[in-house]
Amino acid sequence: MPNCQPNKLFLTSQEIEQIQEHQVAGHLALGGKLGPQIDESGRFCKPLQEDERGSREVAFYEALYSTSKVKKQILRFFPVFYGTHITEASDGSGLHPHLVLQDVVSDYLKPCIMDIKIGSRTWYPQASEDYVAKCLRKDRGTTSLSLGFRISGLQIYRGKKSGYWKPDRKQIQKFTADDVRSVLRKFVSSNQLGDSDCKPDSPPACYIYGGFSGIFQQLLELKSWFEDQTDFHFNSCSILLIYDGESEKNGGNPQSTIKLIDFAHVFDGNNVIDHNFLGGLSSLIKFISEASATQLSKPKWLDAPAA
């Protein structure tokens, strides 16, 4: 069966099965454009950017998986890296080198995803004046500067009838701090989306953010790592928050997880912690703790007078 195994150097377009329908941000392989695809064995094939961004991303994955400094407990927050392969590009332009990565949502029936770009500064110190100015404008025009992060994309499963809520890019770019608060609550509260096939106040979604293995706990583990690690500076990198909207609705395990993605602007940390990422991550943790507190507050029916 054809797949993106490291021992196979070329994939034909027939072997590339589909675009990643659950991708919420970044370049999409739609309408003949160059973008990531899913291969037969469910791996995420991301075209390497042709300039230094492509080589930086490969170098990062290689360093991440070759250094003994990064423990398994932290490696689980990154997609598994299977190497690079030359396969046909989604835009029909012919063979193109791709990163072969774990498809981080392949185990999810109805993946609910939020892509959050971390850092109040998305440019890197070595960048050109033009690049700095462009990023700075975007950081000031979105919540990056004020909150230390911005939502870059999201989809929330609302039930069989309504499917996914997936606001478009322009709508997301205009999010204010209050929109971010609201969306972080909505993300784990399917009954707040006004879908008629959702029972009010059901099921308790508290274990998506909270609980021993919830998103909140995972973010705290990641934060501990960032307080210490000085190998990498993650400029303009995202954290994906993911859970299963189907399992969650059936009272099953929502498989809440976080994954870091997009490493085209990762640089050597030069023995300094990534204070820009850490600050943004700490702010996100505070926002999520507040969203959890709202979410965990007493349901309205408890306020009803006794019969």
Add this chain to the structure above:
Amino acid sequence: MPNCQPNKLFLTSQEIEQIQEHQVAGHLALGGKLGPQIDESGRFCKPLQEDERGSREVAFYEALYSTSKVKKQILRFFPVFYGTHITEASDGSGLHPHLVLQDVVSDYLKPCIMDIKIGSRTWYPQASEDYVAKCLRKDRGTTSLSLGFRISGLQIYRGKKSGYWKPDRKQIQKFTADDVRSVLRKFVSSNQLGDSDCKPDSPPACYIYGGFSGIFQQLLELKSWFEDQTDFHFNSCSILLIYDGESEKNGGNPQSTIKLIDFAHVFDGNNVIDHNFLGGLSSLIKFISEASATQLSKPKWLDAPAA
């Protein structure tokens, strides 16, 4: 006896005793310039800046001491605020409103001081394009951008013979990451300054940074507060690290302490943590933990072969 008590609205120039000789950064009241002075009762009288910076600094101190949200445990990291008073300015221009604050080094025989401006960004989001560009240039030209903080001034007491080491402003502005590492080690290691009246490897300065009440522990307490507090954003504010060089040399209590100063650019936090300050503070903590580790490493004489 004349002093800056809140019930006294005017001080004459005779009542202002001296300039603060241990000030290591900021505007100095030297050569007929406007700057802070020490009154007879040892209080630090800082002239209010005439534009919005002056009113913002007063508003900050008033908010800090009026809100019940800030616990005593955290308030001890700020100078005591005695109000504002109109006194004669140090530049001879006549009466001028001043902030009346605790002189944070008055209890020290030989104060060793480091002024560290915290944050990789020293501009505030509401600032004008010109101001942003000016600060950004300075942040990129110093260690602010790379380390999340920069040293703005320092003095280290080297003993009776050599007095203080107080590098000038231009020298400090050129500090690289390695200079910062070196200076943080020197700051607590008087024997590294090459002064002949210092015994080598004596006395153990480990309790300046380390120990139950050392600078490291105080910075961790401050960090906990910054992970939670959303009332204030401290743009372009400094942390002073202070200890007594005389007591330390005599094996006494070095009175290690940290104080936050300079609040002309503090703004409402709008329910968001100060991720810029927190990131820089976390980076400083990492640097100090490394300086302590070097400092606490086995003294050289332990390597000497047994007699």
